[in-house]
Amino acid sequence: MGRKAVTLYINPKKFGNIAKPCMEEMITFLNCLSLNQMNSENCVRQKDLLSACMDGLTNKKRKPWGSINYHLQRLNSGRK
Template identity: 50%
Template sequence: MGRKAGGLFINSKRFSSLHKPCMKEMIMFMNCMATSHSDVEACAKQKEILNTCIESQSKKNRKSWGSINYQLQRLSRGRK
């Protein structure tokens, strides 16, 4: 149910762990919060760095090409 036999399909959740763009900034912020006992004012610099990284990764700045599975379906339609 759902997929035709022999169709192309990639589990995109499996590849999501490969690209973590703001992980380093988040770890720096969390380490600062742990050492300063959750004092946000002491970690203002790390928080600002993390916010700018997250804003730069937002979807409004990127051109969407659709999911990988959508592109594979398009390719298989042209192949028939």
């Protein structure tokens, strides 16, 4: 009952799993924590690498022109 049968729709969650930024840094940090019994003082280097990666991602802004589903709905309404 959520969507009309005629409308175009792309599931963005399906394509969101393609790129996983900072995954390698997070895995190395978690491995370091598990090896050192959750003592983060021994994992400062891995923590800094993860923080630098996460800070680099926040600078990338989302495109202001909307999602792909918004544009598909606009195209669909123009056809009628």
